[in-house]
Amino acid sequence: MSTVNFSVPEELKEAFNRTFEGQNKSAVIAGLMRDAIEQAERKERARAAFEQLTARRPLRGVHGDATIQAVREELRADPPYSR
Numbered sequence: 915m916s917t918v919n920f921s922v923p924e925e926l927k928e929a930f931n932r933t934f935e936g937q938n939k940s941a942v943i944a945g946l947m948r949d950a951i952e953q954a955e956r957k958e959r960a961r962a963a964f965e966q967l968t969a970r971r972p973l974r975g976v977h978g979d980a981t982i983q984a985v986r987e988e989l990r991a992d993p994p995y996s997r
Contacts (some may be wrong), residue, residue, distance in 0.1 A: 922930075934942050 932938070
C-alpha cells in the first residue's frame with residue numbers, strides 16, 4: 915500500500931472530515947481517485963471517438979434534400995427489417 919500526501923485548503927479538509935466522519939477516509943479517497951481516473955479515461959475515449967468521426971467527415975459525402983427524401987421513401991416502401 916502506498917502513501918500519498920496532498921495539500922488542500924483547510925476548509926475543504928474540515929468539510930471532508932465532517933462529511934465522511936466515521937468512515938475509512940483512505941478508502942473514500944481511493945474510491946474518489948478511482949472514479950476520477952475512470953472519468954478521465956472516458957473523456958479521453960470520447961475525445962478520440964470525436965477525432966475519428968471528425969476525420970472521416972470529408973469522406974462521408976454530401977447529399978441534398980432530394981436524395982435524402984428518395985432514400986427515405988425507398989426504405990419506407992421496402993424496410994430493411996422486413997427482408
